[in-house]
Amino acid sequence: MFFNSLDFAVFLPIVFILYWFVTNRDLRLQNALIVIASYVFYGWWDWRFLSLIIFSSLVDYTIGRLLARENRTPRRTLYLWISILVNLGFLGFFKYYNFFIDNFVQAFSFFGAPIQAHTLAIILPVGISFYTFQTLSYTIDVYKKKLEPTQDLISFLAFVSFFPQLVAGPIERATHLLPQFYKKREFQYSKAVDGCRQILWGLFKKVVIADQCAQYANEIFNNSATYSGSTLVMGALFFTFQIYGDFSGYSDIAIGTSRLFGFDLKQNFATPYFSRDIAEFWRRWHISLSTWFRDYLYIPLGGSRGGTWMQVRNIFIIFLVSGFWHGANWTFIIWGLLNAIYFLPLLLTRRNRSHLDVVARMSTLPSLREGVSILITFSLTVFAWIFFRADSLSHASEYIEEIFSNSLFTLPQVRPSDLILTVILFILVEWLGRRDAFAIEKILLRRTPLVKWATYLFIFALILIYSNESTQEFIYFQF
């Protein structure tokens, strides 16, 4: 079920009441409720895929138990590889089977030896890329002895299937989330209110910003051959805000919902579009995925140690895998490659950790230099998003070619003034809240209750009104 649906609006209060009023005296029962609620939540899309997540959970739970009893390295390595192969095997089959078959066939045809191969009508289970990585983090951390394997099956199932973050992250580490299932959760008023605020802001980003931008992004990208270069730039900008509003909105709702149940999830977005370079962008965008790749792929490959060529190799591997993680299309791979090219100069000149704090922390506005850096980084990101959104490489190529034609200097054919104004106001609010976990976390704290409540009611009304416009699925559900 979608977060911005009536189904979820009914589901959440029911689970909340059962959680805090019925099962709160017994931790095991409370965790069991999380499991049941999460399976209901997940099965709402397609109950058939429940078997997949349950099987994956049981495999990794068992692997964890086996690792606990086994000290011999070869055997431990074997168990780890079983976990990796099972998890990545499912992911590979559901997500990449047809991609490899199609490219295999094309390669053979290219060399003059056409072959017949059958693609399958495979439905991608929602969230498989997320929960697979989440369970892998468990087995890898247990293998490395960073984490004691759990003996509590219910807690483990709850950790894997925890409904707020199950289908689109944040990808939580077992070391961070699993221990929270071992402890009794106490209801904290301030945490719950903060959670509600974050849910509200997340819904605003999704429904008011992302879905409205999506209508124009889809219109322009789907009919790009009929639009001028300047309009195509607008399309790329609309998509830029669509994907941010959509994905960070979902994360906000996930984190906020978790807080209602006494759980803390890690921040997944930290105003990435205000980054001053690409390295900072990747410390602020989809933080849970980029840190996952850093810890479980980049560092084991050698990270920044070793010679220049090893560093270059590792960077390309990370970004190409990251691109590939997003989908079985060459466009995602090129998107990853572009980001690697953006990142490399910073790494090689040791400037990839220049900006660790938020921009203009102690001032209202950025400096001129910071402003220019932000614009350049933003432009590079928007350019890369074209590949992310395009249907194919040829589509992306034609799109870009038209942008850099004379028609770039004409008035855009699509310029919805209301939406543009809304996005500008949104950017302003995000800027004002850039130091916080989410934009409206603290902006209104010093205002009177009347102002606060009026603002929350206004945002809530906007969410309801805009929910009547064309509804878009969360982009990251397709991953």
Add this chain to the structure above:
Amino acid sequence: MKHFIKKILLFGLIFFVIDKTAYFVLVKTSKLQSDKKLEKIISGDMNQELLILGSSRGIGNLIGEQLEQETGRTTYNLSYRGSDITFQAYILTTYLKHNRAPKDLILVIDNPSLLAKRSTLGFRYDRLYPLAHHNSINNKLIDLGKHSIASTIFYTLRLHSKQLKFNEVKTSNDWAIDDYGSQIVYGRSPHFEENRKQVHTTYNEKESTDKIEALTSIQNICKERGVRIHYIFPPNLGIFNTGFLERFKKTISADEQIVIYDRQKPTYTDEAYFYDVSHLNAKGARVFTTEISNYLNNLEE
């Protein structure tokens, strides 16, 4: 915990009260629509003897006022640009719910896309949205999946963002809808030649069951209410899809009338009478309207 739940309930209660102001926004914005057909239908003020139902070929090709003058029967054109047969069935059903049944219904047939699955015509939800403060209209939007079921309680969920601007909503093109519901077009389309290439003579369309059912429902409701249907095939410039005509004949009963425009008339091969290949301009509409008036008058004799 108690404090939290009280706050949430208080928020909900305050919102519930404020939400009612959305009703007044809906009422206010409904008055800003230049196309007030549906509102007139719901108000029960129509009670015409002769109705015209169709898409752009209905609203532009038949002049309601002229038909009324030439046949002596009160006439109203209920056609909507871009509407398909499912929407036309809805309009007719709604009309008959609130108004006395007419004696005759002219159903203008979109040849050959009337029953086609893929068509540029569709259900005109945009005509319903401004009237969503009426529960019957909102219930229809809920049935069609356009509004949430929660909109039965929250008026905010019936609002659309465009309504917040309180702008007068004109028709989507430059021609006004007259007091008889017709929208006469003038001039010549800039895409005249492009559209000419799209006319075919054979019928190979995949059909929509919803559209077939809609046509059947129009026929059934007219039978129940004693309304005589006249299926009118309006003029196309030069080419007529006979394949679809044969298909259409299978959907009607023997006592129902199909009226095809006089294909021998030089008017209908003269571009000067057309806005584009399948729509008459004002000059052409006057000629065609007279043809239909004569047909109706001959029936009475």
